[in-house]
Amino acid sequence: MAMQIKQGMLIKDPWLKVNQPADKYRDYPWFSIVPLNGLHDKSQWPLPQTWIGAWFGVGTELQQITELILSLPLLNIHVDSFADGRAFSLAKQLSTALGYKGELRVSGNFLLDQMAQFKECGVTSFSLRDDSDFDHAMYILEHSPKREF
Amino acid sequence: MYHYNENDRADLQARRQIFQHQLQRYLDGKISDEEFRPIRLRQGLYLQRHAPMLRVAVPYGMLSSSQLRALARIARQFDQGFCHISTRQNVQFNWIAMEDIAEVLGMLAEVDMHSVQTSGDCIRNITSDAFAGVAQDELIDPRPYCELIRQWSIGHPEFAYLPRKFKIAITGAKTDRAMLQAHDIGLRVQQHSQLGKGFEVIVGGGLGRTPVIGSTLALFVPEREILAYLTAIIRVYNLHGRRDNKYKARIKILVKSIGIQAFKKQVDEEFKHTQEEVSFLSPSRIDSIATHFLPPPYEQLDSSYADLFLITLKRKNPSFSRWLKQNTHVHKIGGYRSVTLSLKSPNNAPGDVSTDQLLAIATLADQYSFGVVRSTHEQNLVLADVRETDLYALWKHLIQKDLAAPTIGTIHDIICCPGLDYCSLANTQSIPLAQAIQTRFENLDYVYDIGDLSFNISGCMNACAHHHLANIGILGVLKKGAPYFQITLGGRKGNESTLGKILGPSVAEHDVPNAIENIIQTYLSRRQEDERFIDTYLRVGINPFKEAVYGHAN
Numbered sequence: 101m102a103m104q105i106k107q108g109m110l111i112k113d114p115w116l117k118v119n120q121p122a123d124k125y126r127d128y129p130w131f132s133i134v135p136l137n138g139l140h141d142k143s144q145w146p147l148p149q150t151w152i153g154a155w156f157g158v159g160t161e162l163q164q165i166t167e168l169i170l171s172l173p174l175l176n177i178h179v180d181s182f183a184d185g186r187a188f189s190l191a192k193q194l195s196t197a198l199g200y201k202g203e204l205r206v207s208g209n210f211l212l213d214q215m216a217q218f219k220e221c222g223v224t225s226f227s228l229r230d231d232s233d234f235d236h237a238m239y240i241l242e243h244s245p246k247r248e249f
Numbered sequence: 250m251y252h253y254n255e256n257d258r259a260d261l262q263a264r265r266q267i268f269q270h271q272l273q274r275y276l277d278g279k280i281s282d283e284e285f286r287p288i289r290l291r292q293g294l295y296l297q298r299h300a301p302m303l304r305v306a307v308p309y310g311m312l313s314s315s316q317l318r319a320l321a322r323i324a325r326q327f328d329q330g331f332c333h334i335s336t337r338q339n340v341q342f343n344w345i346a347m348e349d350i351a352e353v354l355g356m357l358a359e360v361d362m363h364s365v366q367t368s369g370d371c372i373r374n375i376t377s378d379a380f381a382g383v384a385q386d387e388l389i390d391p392r393p394y395c396e397l398i399r400q401w402s403i404g405h406p407e408f409a410y411l412p413r414k415f416k417i418a419i420t421g422a423k424t425d426r427a428m429l430q431a432h433d434i435g436l437r438v439q440q441h442s443q444l445g446k447g448f449e450v451i452v453g454g455g456l457g458r459t460p461v462i463g464s465t466l467a468l469f470v471p472e473r474e475i476l477a478y479l480t481a482i483i484r485v486y487n488l489h490g491r492r493d494n495k496y497k498a499r500i501k502i503l504v505k506s507i508g509i510q511a512f513k514k515q516v517d518e519e520f521k522h523t524q525e526e527v528s529f530l531s532p533s534r535i536d537s538i539a540t541h542f543l544p545p546p547y548e549q550l551d552s553s554y555a556d557l558f559l560i561t562l563k564r565k566n567p568s569f570s571r572w573l574k575q576n577t578h579v580h581k582i583g584g585y586r587s588v589t590l591s592l593k594s595p596n597n598a599p600g601d602v603s604t605d606q607l608l609a610i611a612t613l614a615d616q617y618s619f620g621v622v623r624s625t626h627e628q629n630l631v632l633a634d635v636r637e638t639d640l641y642a643l644w645k646h647l648i649q650k651d652l653a654a655p656t657i658g659t660i661h662d663i664i665c666c667p668g669l670d671y672c673s674l675a676n677t678q679s680i681p682l683a684q685a686i687q688t689r690f691e692n693l694d695y696v697y698d699i700g701d702l703s704f705n706i707s708g709c710m711n712a713c714a715h716h717h718l719a720n721i722g723i724l725g726v727l728k729k730g731a732p733y734f735q736i737t738l739g740g741r742k743g744n745e746s747t748l749g750k751i752l753g754p755s756v757a758e759h760d761v762p763n764a765i766e767n768i769i770q771t772y773l774s775r776r777q778e779d780e781r782f783i784d785t786y787l788r789v790g791i792n793p794f795k796e797a798v799y800g801h802a803n
């Protein structure tokens with residue numbers, strides 16, 4: 101099981117990212133993080149599984165995040181390049197304009213050094229590669245200064 | 250000027266410790282060059298020709314004498330005895346070894362200075378009018394807003410990885426001395442009869458490879474909404490600016506491609522949300538910052554006495570008289586003047602200042618100008634609050650330190666980027682060309698006859714010396730590997746910002762002084778009465794200058 105940092109703690113990650121959308125949504129195992137386009141068939145909702153999340157890239161438009169998607173317990177922004185700062189604005193929009201209250205996660209090719217910034221933008225968990233320097237990740241989260249704005 | 254409180258210091262300390270940790274990880278080989286790059290850049294560290302270039306932030310150009318002394322110590326101990334004032338009012342060191350960086354950052358922190366966000370694709374140091382708070386034409390002192398936006402933008406979590414760098418300038422004067430229209434965002438502080446204080450917001454200006462004059466996005470945004478409005482603009486840019494091509498990634502390209510109206514619509518839409526999420530600016534917050542910018546304890550001076558005093562000295566001493574005319578400026582308080590210390594002596598590279606000079610300036614600032622110095626985007630320094638009766642004594646000191654070249658605003662006051670001598674992006678050298686021009690126009694009477702003229706030299710398309718906005722602009726290019734220089738004429742900064750026009754084919758390095766001489770001669774032969782270079786140019790057009798340089802107008 102991979103690791104995640106959630107609410108400032110390093111813990112085992114029960115979730116598994118699924119790359120291919122399934123035809124029948126009920127086939128997704130529990131704790132799957134499913135690509136956004138694998139959830140857009142409204143006729144298959146409500147989902148029988150309680151624990152399903154959705155993942156999407158940083159270029160996702162807000163209109164694609166429907167009420168149904170917002171009802172999921174986990175949304176995961178997947179970062180291809182750490183230099184692509186759209187991830188921060190997207191996280192901010194999800195957590196504020198769309199008022200998402202579930203677990204907001206970042207995965208992919210982000211820098212551990214960016215974690216405090218993501219957190220300030222409303223991200224609540226991070227999925228980390230197995231070879232990550234967990235100590236550095238915790239250091240960044242604990243020591244980054246808080247802004248007043 | 251603004252004085253750090255305990256929170257500011259704790260914040261700076263925390264950022265510095267994190268960077269040291271990151272630097273150590275890099276030096277230990279735990280992260281790649283690619284991953285370290287954005288971290289290093291956000292700390293103002295460029296990998297240049299000789300050593301990393303460290304760019305130190307000078308918030309809106311304000312420096313205390315103790316900060317100058319710290320810069321002098323760093324220059325002496327870790328550099329080659331000088332530093333450079335950049336065209337964004339910052340300070341650059343070119344010779345600091347990587348392993349000394351942590352110690353240098355520590356020395357800066359002791360005087361509340363840092364290099365955070367002086368490079369990288371983030372919101373850069375806020376720039377302003379070098380005469381803020383003392384200019385006679387100022388309506389509102391912009392510095393409290395500069396400081397507010399500095400605090401807001403440092404470490405901004407959402408805007409640390411923008412498509413490209415992002416520059417904000419602010420002024421509160423009638424005359425724009427901060428080049429608002431050449432910035433990603435330019436803010437003009439205003440007083441509205443009903444709505445109180447607020448800002449005209451200009452967006453999408455910038456020079457570089459695609460020079461654009463910024464357009465007005467909003468005529469008036471109330472003070473309390475400004476942070477929410479800035480958030481909306483930069484969020485739209487962050488989400489929609491191009492990331493596939495770094496030459497097309499600035500906000501100006503986004504605004505140009507969709508048009509200012511469509512851009513405004515997107516910003517207004519986003520503003521609905523940001524108004525909810527960014528708390529309104531409370532008057533007490535800005536008031537508490539404004540207490541740092543209260544006027545210093547000016548004396549009530551008898552200007553007529555000072556006038557008499559200066560008239561006598563001027564009569565006796567023509568050199569002093571010239572300096573007084575060129576290098577000092579009217580002050581809003583009677584009996585005081587602002588003084589520009591020229592960093593354009595022909596003996597130095599433009600904008601360079603030595604340890605010895607820094608220490609002397611710190612002492613002069615304490616003695617004559619309430620301990621504060623300002624840096625200008627023209628790469629000079631300013632003592633803003635000097636009693637007129639002290640001017641002669643100050644001038645004597647400045648002469649000794651080679652800081653009194655009486656040529657501010659003339660063809661000698663060249664704005665010049667570091668070019669190939671330091672910069673790894675450069676096509677050509679800039680500094681030797683600046684020196685060649687100064688040598689060609691050696692005779693000061695001739696220089697005064699030519700009069701007001703802006704002359705800027707950039708060593709490549711990045712246009713760090715803002716050559717597009719110069720009356721005479723020079724850009725270094727390569728032709729089959731050889732250095733050539735493209736000349737532009739007619740650029741203007743300020744309220745009537747205009748991009749210069751390319752005169753014609755670029756000229757070889759050794760031909761540039763002749764070409765400039767021909768341009769100047771054309772101006773002198775065509776000018777009417779006291780017309781400035783730019784006015785003659787506007788009246789006669791570019792063709793006579795083309796003929797003078799190329800022998801024909803086509």
Ligand code: SF4
Pocket residue numbers: 666667668669672673674675676707708709710711712713714
């Ligand atoms: S204009 Fe070009 S050469 Fe000059 S400092 Fe900027 S990047 Fe370097």
